[in-house]
Amino acid sequence: MRLHIRQGRVIDPANGMDAHADVCIAEGVIVSVGAVPESFVAEKVLDASGMLVLPGLVDLSARVGPSDDASGAALAGGVTSLVQPPQTLLNDAREPQAKVYSLGALTVDLKGQALTEMVKLSQAGCVGFSQGNTPVQDTAVLLRAMQYAKSFDFAVWLRPQDAWLSRGGVVAKGAYASRLGLTGIPVEAETIALQTLLSLQRSTEVRMHLCRLSSAEAINMVRAAKKEGRPITCDVAANQVHLTDIDIGYYDSHFRLDPPLRGQRDRDAIRFGLLDGTIDAVCSDHTPLTELEKNLSFVDAVPGAMGVELLLSLTLKWAQEERVPLRNALKLVTYAPGQVLGQSAGWSVFPGRLTVGAPADVCVVDPEEYWLVCRENIVTASQCTPFLGRELPGRVVATVLRGDLVWERSR
C-alpha cells in the first residue's frame, strides 16, 4: 500500500527527530520523512495533524497465549515487534500479526541441567536464549551455557533471581509484607543472582540482556558494570515504573507480579535509571491471565498482568510526571529496545526507527486523549492489570506494519 501520513509530529528517537513532517510509505518501506516526493501518489492518506507519528513500538517481553490474540492486542497498543520468553505457545496465525520474535530456552525444559541445541534454535529463528522466570540454580551449568552461547555469538537474556531466597515469596520483603503476613522476597534474591550473572559474564564476555530488574541495588550494580563498557543491557517492566508494594492495598491480586513490586526507593531508582540511561528499555511483561487464575487469594493467584496495550500510555505517563522530553521517553520503547533486539539477533538493521529505506512499522498516537482501562477499551481478552479502572494518557489511533495499515481505531 502507498500510504501518506500527513502533517503529524514525527518523533524518531533514533536520529533525534522531533518535527512536523509527512511520512510516505511504499512497498513496505519508508520512502520519505519530511517533504513528499513529487512523484509519490498515495493510495491512502492518513491525516495525522495533532497526532504523534512514531516508530512502531518494540516490546522486549510479552507472552502470547494460545487463547489470546496478544499479537492483535499488540497492534492496538502500537507495538509492532515483540519478544516472547521461551516456552510460551504461539497463537494460531491470525492476520494481521505484530512481528513476534522468540527467545530460545537456555537449558532443556528450562530445568537448568542440560544445554539446548542453541545453533539449531537460532537457525529456527530464536533471537536469543533465556530461562524465562526459572533461574538456573547450578552455576556450573550457567557458566557453560554462557560459554556455549558466546562461542556462536548468541546473546543470553536472563532475569536475576535466586531460587532459594525467592522460594515461597509472593511480595517484596519489607515492612508492608510483614504487615500483610505474606512471605517476602528479599532484595538479595535479585542482587546475589545478579552478582553471579555479572561475574560469569565478565569471564565469558557473552552479550547479556538483564530482564525486568526491580531493585535500586540491582540498578546500581548494572550502572557500574556498564561503565566498564561491557556488552550488558537491561530492561524494567512498565508496572515497576509506576507502582510500589503499598499499592497492593488489601491483598489486591492484580498487583501480584513477578518480580514483585518493591518500595518507593526502588521505584525512584528505576525512574532515575531510565533518565540516566542505565536502563535501556521499558517492556510490558504482558502476561494475559484469566479471571480464574487471578480471582483467587493473593497467595494463590498467578503472578503477572496484561500490558502490551498499556506500554505506550504508561511510558507517556512517566514522561509527563518526570517532565521528560517525549523524544527521550519514547526512545525507551522504540529505538533502544530495537537496538537490544537487533544486536541480540545479529541483524544489520534495527527495528524501532523511522529511517528512509527501513521497514515501515509506524504508529500514530493521539497524545491528548485520556482513556479508561476497561473491557470496552482493550483488545486483550484478559483484563487482569493493576491499572484496570484507571485513566491513562495517550491513545494509539493507527498502526502500520510492513507498510500496511493493519489497525485503525474507529473514531
Place this chain on the structure above:
Amino acid sequence: MRNPQLNPRGALTHLLTTEGVSRIILTRILDATELFFSPTESEIKKIPLLQGKKVLSLVDQDIAAQAPAVMRGFERATHSLSAEWCGIQTLPSTSKSFLASLDADIVVLRTQDSGAPYLIAQHVGPHVHIINAGDGSHADPTRALMDMYTIRRVKKDFAHLTVVLVGAVLHSRQARSCIHALTTLCVAEVRVVAPLTLLPEGLAQLGVRAFTDLALGLQNADVVIMLDHESGETDHTYIPSVQEYVKCYGLIEEKLADAPDDCLVLGGQAQRVEQETTGFAVRMAVMSLVVGVSA
C-alpha cells in the same frame, strides 16, 4: 480506599484484623466482652440476642482436622446467643458464585492464606458478616482481643503499660493482631523478643521495639504475652532446636527478675481455663457487634 471491615457509616461489619479498627470500636468490643464475661462457665446464660441468625464456619481443606477444636468457642458462643450453628464446612473454592450463594448471617473463617478473608468479604452478599478466626500469618483478631481484655481486666488501663511479646513473631498472626490492637489502644511501649530469624522486617514502622535478648526485653515489663507456637519454630532453619529455643526464650518466670512484681504473663498452661472463658465472651461480643446488635 475504604476499610473493607467497615460499612459506609463507619461501623464494624466484618472483623478481619485489628489493624484500622478505631480505639472506639475496640473499646466497644472490650466493653461488650465485659458484659458477657463470667469467671466460671456454668454461670453463662443463654440470651436471645441473635435469635434467627445463622452462623457458618468455613475452613481450609488442609486444616479441616483441627477445625472442630478451633471453632468450639464460636460454636458455644453461637448457642449462647440463641443463633443457629450450621456446622463446619471446608472451603471448596473462592469462586464468586459460591461466595455469593452463601446462606448465613455470620461466617467464621479460618484459612492458611494470609489475606483470603478480604477476598471472601468482597464477594459475599451484603447481609453476610465475616469473622476472621485466623488467616495464615496475617491476623487473628479474636485471639488478640482476648489478650486485650485480660490486660484491661487486670491492669484497668492501657496507658503507661510496657507490653512484651515473646515468640515467633514472623509467623504469628496473634502477634500482628496484638501489635495493632496495643498501638491503637495507646500503650506506652510495645516490644517483641525473638531471634532475628523469627522477626519480620519493618517492625519500627509498626511502632514496635525489637529485642533478641530476653532479659533486656523484659526489663520493666508490665505485661508479657507468650505467643502461641507456630510452625516456624519446628523448622530447623529458623531455630536449631526446641531445647535451645526454650533455654533462650522460654522459662519466662526465671527471667522476670527485672520486671515489676505485678507483671502479668499471658499465654502458657496456667491460663488455659481463664482463656477459654475469656475467648468465649470475646466471640459473643464480636458476633453481636458485627451483626449490629448490642447487649
